Amino acid sequence: MTTPSNAAPMPADHSQAVSPTRLLSCSIRRELWEHRSLYIAPLAVGAVFLIGFLFYLFRLPSHMRAIQALDPMHQRAAIDQPYMIAAGLLMVTAMAVGAFYSMDALHGERRDRSILFWKSMPVSDLTTVLSKAVIPVFVLQLIAFAVAVAVMGIMFFLSSAVLLAAGSSIAPFWSPLPIARMSLLLLYHLVVVHGLWHAPFYGWMLMVSSWARRAPFLWVVLPPLAIGIVEKLVFNTSHFTDMLLYHLGGSSDPGPKSGGLMDMLGHFHPGMLLSESGLWTGLAATAVFLAVATRLRRGREPI
Amino acid sequence: MTCIEARGLRKAFGTTIALDGIDLRVEQGRILGLIGPNGAGKSTVLNAILGLIPYQGELKVLGRDPWTERDQLMCDVCFMADVAVLPRWIRISQVLDYVTGVHPRFDRAKAEGFLAKTTIRHASTVRELSKGMVTQLHLALVMAIDARLLVLDEPTLGLDILYRKQFYDSLLNDYFDRSRTIVVTTHQVEEVQHVLTDLMFIDRGRIVFGCSMEEFESRYAEVTVNPDRVTAARALKPIHERPALGRSILLFDLMTLDKVDRQHLGAFGDVHTPGIADLFVAILGNTAGPSKGVRR
Numbered sequence: 001m002t003t004p005s006n007a008a009p010m011p012a013d014h015s016q017a018v019s020p021t022r023l024l025s026c027s028i029r030r031e032l033w034e035h036r037s038l039y040i041a042p043l044a045v046g047a048v049f050l051i052g053f054l055f056y057l058f059r060l061p062s063h064m065r066a067i068q069a070l071d072p073m074h075q076r077a078a079i080d081q082p083y084m085i086a087a088g089l090l091m092v093t094a095m096a097v098g099a100f101y102s103m104d105a106l107h108g109e110r111r112d113r114s115i116l117f118w119k120s121m122p123v124s125d126l127t128t129v130l131s132k133a134v135i136p137v138f139v140l141q142l143i144a145f146a147v148a149v150a151v152m153g154i155m156f157f158l159s160s161a162v163l164l165a166a167g168s169s170i171a172p173f174w175s176p177l178p179i180a181r182m183s184l185l186l187l188y189h190l191v192v193v194h195g196l197w198h199a200p201f202y203g204w205m206l207m208v209s210s211w212a213r214r215a216p217f218l219w220v221v222l223p224p225l226a227i228g229i230v231e232k233l234v235f236n237t238s239h240f241t242d243m244l245l246y247h248l249g250g251s252s253d254p255g256p257k258s259g260g261l262m263d264m265l266g267h268f269h270p271g272m273l274l275s276e277s278g279l280w281t282g283l284a285a286t287a288v289f290l291a292v293a294t295r296l297r298r299g300r301e302p303i
Numbered sequence: 304m305t306c307i308e309a310r311g312l313r314k315a316f317g318t319t320i321a322l323d324g325i326d327l328r329v330e331q332g333r334i335l336g337l338i339g340p341n342g343a344g345k346s347t348v349l350n351a352i353l354g355l356i357p358y359q360g361e362l363k364v365l366g367r368d369p370w371t372e373r374d375q376l377m378c379d380v381c382f383m384a385d386v387a388v389l390p391r392w393i394r395i396s397q398v399l400d401y402v403t404g405v406h407p408r409f410d411r412a413k414a415e416g417f418l419a420k421t422t423i424r425h426a427s428t429v430r431e432l433s434k435g436m437v438t439q440l441h442l443a444l445v446m447a448i449d450a451r452l453l454v455l456d457e458p459t460l461g462l463d464i465l466y467r468k469q470f471y472d473s474l475l476n477d478y479f480d481r482s483r484t485i486v487v488t489t490h491q492v493e494e495v496q497h498v499l500t501d502l503m504f505i506d507r508g509r510i511v512f513g514c515s516m517e518e519f520e521s522r523y524a525e526v527t528v529n530p531d532r533v534t535a536a537r538a539l540k541p542i543h544e545r546p547a548l549g550r551s552i553l554l555f556d557l558m559t560l561d562k563v564d565r566q567h568l569g570a571f572g573d574v575h576t577p578g579i580a581d582l583f584v585a586i587l588g589n590t591a592g593p594s595k596g597v598r599r
Contacts, residue, residue: 034392121406125373125374
């Protein structure tokens with residue numbers, strides 16, 4: 001029980017205030033409790049893919065013999081193909097989960113009135129909005145990475161076991177798969193392209209979800225679509241659509257899309273995607289979207 | 304010290320005026336009941352106090368501006384809304400973890416102590432609890448927070464009589480002390496009559512009546528009068544009259560009576576303290592009809 005105090009905002013008690021990082025981490029944890037699809041969906045997709053991969057394993061020994069007849073370039077491409085598919089599938093899953101999450105994040109709490117409970121806690125609107133932005137931009141990408149590495153590890157282990165059991169050598173199979181570098185590249189790709197390059201899309205969705213009274217999905221999709229169509233009709237250009245696609249692609253440079261993972265590894269250097277100005281304008285746009293979302297949430301009531 | 308101070312508080316939603324110049328002063332250690340018909344502006348006042356909506360005019364809660372300092376203010380203010388606002392997906396253990404994590408004045412052991420007296424299990428989600436249990440849970444959280452102001456907006460709406468009784472009993476016995484302040488709105492005025500220290504009627508965005516409960520008890524009297532004496536009693540100008548089982552109940556404002564008339568009241572019949580609801584009807588009775596139309 002407190003004793004009656006005469007000091008107006010009680011400075012003494014605020015020295016034990018909760019640190020901003022703890023507020024943020026508690027808020028992020030809260031998001032993971034509420035949106036379990038953030039990790040269940042990648043796990044489910046990974047599991048389903050592994051089941052499909054079991055069928056591929058039956059054919060693996062004969063497949064490996066056929067591959068060895070190919071030239072080294074095609075050999076590598078053929079070997080890493082299932083791994084690329086696994087990674088790609090998890091990336092697409094993460095994008096879909098991130099989009100649905102972002103469109104619901106600031107809308108759902110108003111729909112179920114729980115915003116009144118969250119607002120009765122000493123957590124600022126900025127902290128809340130940031131915690132909801134960190135989820136698709138970082139947390140989800142790290143989850144996708146963890147699941148992808150686990151799935152690839154299991155694939156690699158099973159393949160090796162099958163090849164050994166069939167009496168074939170695993171050396172030609174192991175050598176073109178630099179697991180550690182592949183994992184690092186995947187992590188970099190997920191965080192930089194799927195996280196930072198796509199951040200303005202998530203920012204836009206979060207802003208719409210804090211603004212729209214209903215159907216946030218339509219408000220997310222229709223205005224950009226309308227701008228693109230109007231631009232095409234009036235000016236017969238498509239700069240806006242090109243810009244969106246450019247951001248979705250993660251880079252203006254088409255890059256070595258065809259040559260497979262190994263060629264990407266050859267081309268790869270960490271500054272590649274960070275040095276482009278498009279990334280930074282995108283992040284600036286994200287900041288604006290999040291600032292507006294914070295502002296909107298401040299006065300928002302349940303719907 | 305002053306807990307809430309408002310001067311000329313105004314709020315309009317489009318063309319509808321929800322608050323039309325509210326002046327309010329609530330001292331620390333009081334339990335204020337804010338009573339009014341639907342759409343009178345009660346919830347709007349509370350939302351302004353909690354920093355949930357912008358407003359015009361001056362408002363200070365615990366020395367802070369609620370609209371710009373909501374997050375700091377919420378270290379010292381607790382809030383329970385008209386319907387359960389706890390998210391339905393959350394587990395009891397999770398909500399305890401969360402509040403422990405973000406609230407500097409939350410005493411988890413205390414909350415668990417309150418919960419131990421109920422049938423709520425930590426592994427349950429809010430979805431699995433009955434409405435009464437959700438209120439018990441929210442009350443356990445709120446009572447474990449060492450706050451200075453507690454705002455209750457229809458906290459017992461939809462609860463059965465046992466839960467309602469228990470709610471106010473816990474609040475008074477386990478929570479309230481003179482260092483805390485409580486503001487409550489409710490339609491179940493009979494149940495809070497013995498709880499309140501102050502009373503305020505609000506109608507169409509204005510405060511139409513306010514006094515302490517001591518003042519209320521000493522100022523107003525109800526007399527149950529037999530039909531043969533009604534005419535004589537009416538001569539003393541009661542502020543309200545209602546029939547009851549063939550007799551009439553007359554409500555008097557003793558301030559308007561002189562000393563002699565006050566002593567005469569007993570001669571007309573039983574004199575007792577009126578219920579808040581009766582005074583409410585007396586004060587708002589003539590005007591309550593049209594106000595139903597004023598909704599935001």
